[in-house]
Every structure is written in C-alpha cells, then in structure tokens.
Amino acid sequence: MSSTSTPHDQEPRRPAPPREGRAAALRRAAAAILDGLRTAGTSLSTPAGPAEPLLAHAPKRWVRMLPLVIAVCFVTVLIPVTVQVLTNDYGVDGGLAGALGVAQSAPLLLAITRPLPAWWIVIVADVFGAIATMAADPGRPAPWTPMIIVGYLVLCCALSLRESRRTLLVIWLVTVVAGLVLGAFRGEGSQDTSVLLMVLSGAVLLLGALLRERGDAQRRLVEQETISEAERAQRTLLEERARIARELHDVVAHHMSVITVQADSAPYRLEGLPDEACEEFGSIAASARESLTEMRRLLAVLRSEGADGERAPQPGLDRLPHLVEATVRAGIPIDLSRPELAILTHLADVTPAVDLSAYRIVQEALSNVMRHAPGAPTKITVSLDDEFLLILVVNGPSKEPPAPLEGSGTGHGLVGMRERVRLVGGTVDVGPLPDGGFRVAARLPLLPKDSGTA
Template sequence: MTPEESPRALLAGASRRSVRLLPWGVAFVLCVALLPTTITVLSVDYGLNGGVAGALAVAQAAPLLLAVVRPLPAWYVIFAADVAGALALLTVDFDMRLLWPFPPMEIVGYVGLCLALGLRESRRTLLLVWLATAGASVGLGFVAPHGTTARDALLTILSGVALVLGGALRERYEAQRRLAEQETISEAERGRRTLLEERARIARELHDVVAHHMSVITVQADTSVYRLDGLTPDVREEFTSIAATARESLGEMRRLLGVLRSEEAHGELAPQPGLDRIGQVVEATVRAGVPVEFASCDAEVPEAVGLSAYRIVQEALANVVRHAPGAPTRVSVAEEGGRLAILVVNGPSPEPPAAPLEEGGTGHGLVGMRERVRLGGGTLEAGPLPDGGFRVAARLPLTEEDFT
C-alpha cells in the first residue's frame, strides 16, 4: 500500500453489506465487552490498582477498533500493553489459580487481533508476530511468581491457530479474486480475437471484390489498342501505363491476401456472392425445416454492398436454424432512400430443442454483422422481440464512396 492510498477495512471488498460490516461489529462488541471486564478482573481478582487497571484495559481493548483498518499498528499497542500488564501483575499478590502472564480477557482480545492480522498481513509478518508472542511467553515464564505450567502456553497456541486461520482465509480470497480477474481478461481477449478474425475475414472477401475490378481495368487497358481505332502514341502509352499499374496492384494484393489467409484457409476462386445468391440461402434454410417468407430486391448495388447483405442474411438465418428451429421467418431486402435495407425477423420456435444444436458458439455472428455494417457506414439493430423471436435490421449505403 502506498502512502497516498487510504487503508481499507477488513472485508471491504465483499459484495454483501452485512459481511463488510461484520469486522466493525465484532471489534465493537469485543471492545465494549472487554473494557469493563478487564478493569474488574485486574482490580478485583488480581488486586491491581484501579487506575493502572483502567489504563491497561483501555490500551488492551480500544485498539481493537483500529485493528479493523490497521491491524499491525493495533498489534504493537496491544502486545506492549499485554506485556506491561503481565509485569504489573508481578507487583501484587494474586491467587496462583489465576492465569498469568495473560489473563483470560487478554487472551480473547489478542486472539481476535491475530485473526485480523491473518486477514491482512503477509506470511512473513504473521510468522514474526507469532515468534514475538511465543518469545514474550517464554521470557515472562522465567519470572513467573508461581512457577511455569502448561497454561502459560495457551496464548501462544491460540494465537498461532488464529494467525493460520486468518492467513488461510485471506489467501483463499486472493486466489478467487485472481481467478475472477483472469476470467475477465480471458473473456475480453476472446472478444478481441473474435473481432480481429471477423475483420480479417471481411478483408479477404473485400479483396476478392477489389481484385475483380482491378482485373477488369487491366483487361480494358491492355485491349484498348485493339478495340479503339485512331489512338495516338501518347494515348497508347497511357493505356499501357494504366495496365502495368493495375497488374502491379494485383500482385501487391495477392501478397496482402497471403498475409490475411491462414495456412488452413485457402482462398476460393469462385466469385463472391451478392444479392442474387440470397435466394439460394433462403431455399437451403427452408429445406432445413424453417418456413421463410422472402421479399427480394433486383436493384443494382456495389459488389461490396451485395456481399455484406448476403453475409448478414446468411448469418441471421443460420442463427434461426441453430437457436429457433422451425420458427416462422421473414427476410426482406429492399432499396429505401439511397440505402439497402435488410430485415430478418423470426418468431419463437414452435418446439424448442431439448438440447442446443451446438454446444458452444464462436460468437462471430453478431460481431461479423456489426463490423460489416460499421465498415460500410451503415446501421444495424439486432435484439430479441417480446414474443420470444429475434430481429436483425441493417441499412447499408448504396454508393461506393460511402462504403469504405
């Protein structure tokens, strides 16, 4: 703990308020109970002077409240007061049946203090505290007024048990806290990895779209001298330069694709799907037992927009098959105000499966949808419906300038 940090009370990190207040309650009860008891026992039973007994009682009981926040400084005070009390009792004549050097009320308070120490301090500190306690008991045994007995080791034994118990509880709590933190970090890393995988997948697919356009540019530039008559030498040279630049760009894109694709995921040579392929996905979903109502769109859209629309519908219908088999579903793709509107809505499953069709999802579905829409400058709304169904609504711009 740095000097700037304020000390925290014992169990301050507990989720339940009653647990957080427990150390204060125990310390208050011990202080209230031990203060008058110590004064009475030391003055009446042991015959110690009332003023000395009162001072010792305050020094031995009051620091228990401090122990809730700073148990080690409280130990310094109480330990010194207990030893001072044992030495003060040497000045009076008391019955040999009474405990010495530490009367019962001192043992109770000291054991509670050791439990607080175990919940806060390190193993090394706890060992030093126990050694100091044992050393004080042994040292005082040499001046015992009635000789040493087995009862003299009572404080040493009980304090050791309290220190071990408190330390074990603290270490168990720390292990659980670190495990919870690690699980949180792992979940965040899993989400980040999912996002990066989806971005790489989208980049690979967009590469295929761009590569198609670059290939068309190359072919048009290379064949211009054969298709167009009357080209001047300067124009011919310009077309030749355009073709060379396009071929160089294609080579760079192929190297980029080699970086994006993993060793296992080899690229497909088939063109990327678009709006015209959405009907095939719908038909496959119907064959899987999901009744789908489909409203298509024949608008001319950029390839990147068509690809994104296809993937959004594909993933949405795949989720219906996985999580709501047999649910009535409606798919709509339409042009609205310069944007492509995609809507996939399903109702609740008529017969929920007894067990999920997949034991664990990859978590890529909604992440991929959101990334495609975000990269396209569009909007996406996805969430459950009151009747138990699910709705996915996306709007994508139809201009190549906006879809970047």
C-alpha cells in the same frame, strides 16, 4: 486467648516478601520479552500497500463499514469488562485496570487500517496485564485472561487479512514465546491459558491467511480472464478484418481485371480512335495491371496457402436459400421473407462488398441461434428502401437448453458482425428481446458514401 491469637493472626503475613520477589522476577521476565520483541521487530514485514481500511474496496457501503462496526462493538464491550474483572476478580488497582483495559482493547480500532502497529501495542499491554494479574492473584487462570484472549483473536483476524505469511509466522512465534515465558511464573494452582491462546491464535492466523490468499488468487484469475478476454476480442477483430480484406481483394481484383481487359480491347472495339486515345487506354491498362499486381503482393500474406475454401466464389444474398435450407436441416425452423430478391442482387445498386457482408451477417446470426437458442423459431427479412439494404433476423426463446460448450458465448461473432457493417458504412443493432429471443438488425448502404464525390 488474646496472647495466643496474635501470633496465629500474624503468621499468614510472612509470605509477603516472597510475593514481592515473584513480582520482581516477573518484571525482569517482561523486560527480557520486550527486548526480544524489539529484536524480532526487524524481521517483521511492513503492512502491504497503503494504510487502507479492511474491505475498503467492497462494492457495498455496509460491507466497507463492517470492520469498523465490529471493532467498535468489541472495544465497547472489552474495556468495561476488563476493568471490572481485573478489579473484582484479580484485585488489580482500579487505575491500572482501566489503563490495561484501554491499552488491550482500543488498538482494535487502529487494526482496521494498521494491524501491525496495533499488534505491537496490544502484545505489550497483554504482557503487562499478565504480569499485573499474576502478581495480584496467582491462583487465577494465567498468564492470559479471557478478555486478552478474545481481543487478541480479533486482532489476529485483522492481521491475517493484511499481512504476509512470514509476518504472521513471526507474530505467532512471539505469542508462543511470550506465553511460555509468562506461564513459567504462574501460580501452582492456576489454570494455564497460554496453550489455549497458542492454538486459537495459530488457527485464526492460518485460516485468515488461507482465505485471503484464496481471495487474492480469485482476483488475479478474474484480472487474467479479463485481459485474456480483451486479447481474444482483439484477435477476433483482427482475424475478421483479415478475412474481410481477403474477400474484398477478390472483389477488387475482379473489377481491376475488367478495367484491364476493357482498356486493352478498347482500340480494337472502337474504330477511328486517335493515337493519343489509344496510348491513353494503354496507359490505363498498364496502371491497372500494376495496381493489381501490387495489391496481390501486399495481400498475399492474408491468404492461407492451400486453403481450398479460399478459391471458391464469395457468397452473396443469392446464396441465402441454400444457407436457410442447411440451417433448417439442423433443426431450426426459419421463415425467410425476401421480396424481389432478384431485384436486390441484380437490378438494385448493391455493391459486391455489401452483398457479401449481408450474407455474412445472416450467416453469423443463424450460427448464434444454433449455438445459444437451438430449436427457436427464426424469421429472416431482407428488404430495400431508397438508400439502404435492410436485414432483420429475429429468433424466439430457445425450446431446449444449449449444449454445455455452447451456452457461454464470448460475443466474438458480434464483434466481427459490427466490423463488417462498419467497413461498408452501415449500422447494426443487436440485443435480447423481452420474450427471451434475440434480434439482429442491419442497414447497409446501397452506394458507397463517397460515390457521389468520385
């Protein structure tokens, strides 16, 4: 029995040379793949921008730390699992299994800042790992082990969030070529895992690229909206200044005209004036007419041609009752408190510019109430102290939702309001109230600041 059992026991050892020949063929295929990778590397784009960690600009710290935590978790799990599976299931030497586990998993930490160099390390380690596993046990799933697939998909997530479409396409093509070449040498009874990695890696790269491009588009949109908002605010400020300039032109033109008439009529109204005084009045009238003509020439471009509204008298505080009446008809209950309003406009030292600015402030405040708090009760208080004209407009919370087109204001009306107050040397305070209402409080000087030095 011993003589017959010896040849029977020796026959399974004869396929050993073909196994060594298969391993040599796999090594030659790996060398060819590496040469192809070096050639393809010239077409890969470099990482976009500086080597910053993924999500480095996130506002919250835990979000910025999330990529590192995920990478550490995967590395901590994949290295021991890879070593154990390669050693126990595939029969790979323990030292080689440890080296492959580290080379295939540790670069995930590098992928946080430099995903493309990490991919180079991982793809080379994965190719050598596939060669080692297929040479050790051709009957196992090949060419990619489950650990390789998991680690590679995590790496693809990092690549898709950083690299360009062209780079991602080349990476996927290299993955496909490596899988097809290595899959050609797998054992006949082994399960092909190359198609699985092709499909999953392609899906992850595509989905990640779409998410990144969508985020980039949203960020560019926000930046453009911010720029447009700044431009609109600046344009509104300039338009309001032009409007104020046109209105002040009417005020100044009136006073200059009065000066001209008084200077021209002084020699006839005042008897016994010496010739020098008459000449001086004539010079004053000529200078006033010249200044008026020059001012009209410079400000003519600010007045719209054919605008009938520009020819109407400029409103003042005496027009507040009409403004309030029109607003009440629009559905806004208003309580107007104006003690001694006639004294404010006629007896008090209120300049025309301040009178006009006060009216415009109340007008803009009521416009904001109609737009953003329709139906809210509103109280307007106009009072006077020793140095300032005080205006207070307070509205309560809205009783009905604003119209869709009016609900999101830009604040440009408040910009014009502040500009008017600034030009006359006053102050304004606007802001919401705890009960959901809004308050506009303005202090306008009764006399110009430089009146005392004139």
